[in-house]
Amino acid sequence: MNTTIKEEEGKLIAVFNGRLDTLAAVQTAKDVQPLIDADNTEIELDCQDLEYISSSGLRIFISILKSVKARKGTVVVKNINDEIKKVFEMTGFNKLFIIK
Amino acid sequence: MGEVTTFFGLSLQIWLVIIMMIGLFYMLTRTRVPAEVSFLGAVTFLLAMGVISEHDLLEAFGSEAILVTGAFYIVLAGLMTTGVLYWLSKHLLGEPSTYSKAIVKLMAPAALLSAMIGCLEVTHLFTDLVKIWARKLAIAPSKLLMPLSYAATLGGMCTLLGHTSNLVVAGLYVEQTGQALNLFAPLIPGLVCTVVGIALLAFLRNKIPPRESPEVSFEETSDYTVELLVPTDNDAVMQTIDEAGLRNVSGGSLIEIVRFDKEVISPVPADEYIFGGDRLIYSGQINELLELKNTHGLVAADHHVYSINEIDNNRKMRTAYVNFGSDLIGTRMCESDFEKRSDMVLVAVARQGKRVDEQPRQVALQAGDTLLLECPSKRNTDLEMTYKRTLTFFDSQFVPQLGLRTVISASILILMFMLSSFQVVPLITSTMLAAGAMLIFGCCRMDSITKYIDLDFLLMLGAMMVFSTAITKTGLMTMISNPILKLCAENPYIILIVMCFLASVVSELFSNLSAAAVFFPIMYHQAVILGCNPLTFTIALMTSITISYATPVGSVTHMHIYGPGGFKFTDFLHLGTWMHLILLAVNLITVIIVFPLH
Numbered sequence: 001m002n003t004t005i006k007e008e009e010g011k012l013i014a015v016f017n018g019r020l021d022t023l024a025a026v027q028t029a030k031d032v033q034p035l036i037d038a039d040n041t042e043i044e045l046d047c048q049d050l051e052y053i054s055s056s057g058l059r060i061f062i063s064i065l066k067s068v069k070a071r072k073g074t075v076v077v078k079n080i081n082d083e084i085k086k087v088f089e090m091t092g093f094n095k096l097f098i099i100k
Numbered sequence: 101m102g103e104v105t106t107f108f109g110l111s112l113q114i115w116l117v118i119i120m121m122i123g124l125f126y127m128l129t130r131t132r133v134p135a136e137v138s139f140l141g142a143v144t145f146l147l148a149m150g151v152i153s154e155h156d157l158l159e160a161f162g163s164e165a166i167l168v169t170g171a172f173y174i175v176l177a178g179l180m181t182t183g184v185l186y187w188l189s190k191h192l193l194g195e196p197s198t199y200s201k202a203i204v205k206l207m208a209p210a211a212l213l214s215a216m217i218g219c220l221e222v223t224h225l226f227t228d229l230v231k232i233w234a235r236k237l238a239i240a241p242s243k244l245l246m247p248l249s250y251a252a253t254l255g256g257m258c259t260l261l262g263h264t265s266n267l268v269v270a271g272l273y274v275e276q277t278g279q280a281l282n283l284f285a286p287l288i289p290g291l292v293c294t295v296v297g298i299a300l301l302a303f304l305r306n307k308i309p310p311r312e313s314p315e316v317s318f319e320e321t322s323d324y325t326v327e328l329l330v331p332t333d334n335d336a337v338m339q340t341i342d343e344a345g346l347r348n349v350s351g352g353s354l355i356e357i358v359r360f361d362k363e364v365i366s367p368v369p370a371d372e373y374i375f376g377g378d379r380l381i382y383s384g385q386i387n388e389l390l391e392l393k394n395t396h397g398l399v400a401a402d403h404h405v406y407s408i409n410e411i412d413n414n415r416k417m418r419t420a421y422v423n424f425g426s427d428l429i430g431t432r433m434c435e436s437d438f439e440k441r442s443d444m445v446l447v448a449v450a451r452q453g454k455r456v457d458e459q460p461r462q463v464a465l466q467a468g469d470t471l472l473l474e475c476p477s478k479r480n481t482d483l484e485m486t487y488k489r490t491l492t493f494f495d496s497q498f499v500p501q502l503g504l505r506t507v508i509s510a511s512i513l514i515l516m517f518m519l520s521s522f523q524v525v526p527l528i529t530s531t532m533l534a535a536g537a538m539l540i541f542g543c544c545r546m547d548s549i550t551k552y553i554d555l556d557f558l559l560m561l562g563a564m565m566v567f568s569t570a571i572t573k574t575g576l577m578t579m580i581s582n583p584i585l586k587l588c589a590e591n592p593y594i595i596l597i598v599m600c601f602l603a604s605v606v607s608e609l610f611s612n613l614s615a616a617a618v619f620f621p622i623m624y625h626q627a628v629i630l631g632c633n634p635l636t637f638t639i640a641l642m643t644s645i646t647i648s649y650a651t652p653v654g655s656v657t658h659m660h661i662y663g664p665g666g667f668k669f670t671d672f673l674h675l676g677t678w679m680h681l682i683l684l685a686v687n688l689i690t691v692i693i694v695f696p697l698h
Contacts, residue, residue, distance in 0.1 A: 022363060054361050054363065055359035055360060055361050055363045055375065056363065058375060059373060062338055062373045065338070066338075087360065089332070090332060090360060090376060090377045091332065091337070091360065091375040091376040091377055092332040092333065092334070092337040092338070092375065092376035093375075093376075095333075096337075096338055
């Protein structure tokens with residue numbers, strides 16, 4: 001599992017690559033800490049190469065959302081595959097995030 | 101005549117029967133294959149191997165035991181539908197002042213009714229009533245359910261209709277002699293055993309363990325595990341459990357969260373987020389925890405639920421216990437499709453009145469476990485009938501309408517008994533006439549009687565008869581019988597005692613039907629060889645195999661009360677062994693006096 005953070009036009013983008021399972025979640029939580037600590041109000045989570053997400057992975061997404069909402073920002077989740085889409089629908093995450 | 105090939109001194113046919121018996125024993129004790137399927141498999145094997153003929157098969161399945169049992173199911177349907185049994189059971193119990201009086205007050209009418217309609221039917225009929233009665237008298241239900249079981253078995257000894265095994269033995273006797281037994285043939289030994297049994301039980305009443313009734317435990321105990329699901333659209337999604345007020349709730353606390361990917365969070369931290377699809381496992385008082393459905397929009401469900409609107413608001417919580425031989429034994433709800441098939445959802449499990457310390461749907465179920473199930477609001481009686489072999493519901497939905505037909509069906513039953521006991525017509529004729537009369541007078545409807553006819557049981561009964569024929573035909577009975585004759589110095593009294601003791605032990609370990617099928621041909625053969633009255637051996641066998649009280653396996657009535665009484669397997673052993681030995685002795689003495697050997 002690999003997570004890259006980049007900034008484009010004032011927007012912070014996290015690019016996920018691989019399987020975000022329970023084991024990978026510990027490192028990923030550290031990798032996305034800049035998104036939580038930053039002042040940016042526009043956050044994008046690019047899931048183009050994210051193959052799988054576990055409940056631990058979703059917990060990281062929620063932590064990001066909570067902190068961004070606290071600074072009145074938005075989180076956009078992009079390019080999720082069908083399997084992750086189903087997980088989002090089941091857990092109710094599709095109503096919490098802006099999905100593109 | 102062709103020479104018979106033998107292996108180790110036994111003919112091929114005897115070996116086939118022995119192999120079949122071992123196979124059958126394995127199937128019944130080590131597999132979950134239903135008994136009737138095992139027996140039918142064994143019969144097919146014997147037929148294919150030429151041990152029995154098509155004629156034997158047809159004769160067995162058309163035997164008196166099968167026809168009388170089948171017709172009597174219709175008579176029972178009439179009695180149930182018109183409320184005769186409901187009325188009788190409701191009015192026979194009063195308000196006795198002491199526990200010993202309560203035992204007698206319960207056992208006497210239960211035994212009488214059992215002689216008329218069968219022991220299992222009486223146990224079924226009285227179970228719920230006795231539980232209510234026990235609550236009224238402030239006695240643990242187990243203290244009255246065990247006497248009920250004894251009374252039903254004892255009363256059932258008095259007539260051929262009292263126990264199915266009585267009918268099997270009577271049917272085998274007809275096959276051998278061509279003479280039908282009177283309905284009341286075992287009356288005197290049965291009656292003596294009933295009187296002695298009731299007195300003994302009243303005397304040994306302190307040996308009956310007070311067990312907490314499992315469904316009362318669900319209501320009163322403060323420590324059970326309940327599983328509830330968070331629907332996707334629940335407002336608590338994305339809140340922490342503390343924010344949602346779902347951690348320490350009225351009546352209990354959250355002990356575990358099981359996520360969609362099977363991740364288990366335990367202990368649950370206060371800041372843990374809630375996701376749609378989470379299964380929240382609570383420990384605490386059931387009724388209050390179930391209030392979370394109303395206050396927090398949680399649901400009981402076996403599958404994922406997106407919205408609470410998907411759940412029928414009228415669904416009801418019902419308690420049921422897992423039957424012996426149930427296909428649920430050993431299964432976990434999370435791995436089974438039972439909930440989907442039955443439209444029921446497991447909410448909690450109790451075992452012998454105590455909390456099972458696991459997620460309810462992860463618990464490997466055992467016989468006697470009490471389940472709290474969320475059930476459909478309608479079709480309750482259908483649900484009970486469909487799963488009658490799997491589960492027994494505590495709250496039977498059946499409430500009959502009393503009226504003119506109640507009187508008619510009661511009269512039909514009395515007439516049936518009179519015709520048969522005064523030998524106006526044989527038992528088979530009187531039962532079939534009564535069944536016909538029940539239908540003609542509208543006491544039960546043709547389309548509803550199928551619910552009362554236990555086809556699986558009839559199949560098993562037929563297979564038992566075939567099994568008995570195979571033992572006789574192959575000469576296996578001679579092979580078993582002759583060494584016993586020699587060992588007992590051909591003394592008919594000793595042989596009778598030894599054989600009846602062995603038969604009652606086999607009955608304890610397997611079933612009285614198996615004991616009847618195996619022991620009848622052997623004992624009949626012994627009676628003939630010794631020049632004794634075969635009726636003595638027949639009645640002695642008939643009554644001995646019903647005195648199996650030491651295990652719930654040996655007694656169908658014990659098996660029935662096991663779950664509702666919250667009993668442990670060993671609860672039956674201590675008192676049951678004494679009752680078994682004393683009543684066997686009383687029974688054999690009475691049989692020998694009433695039916696002299698010569």
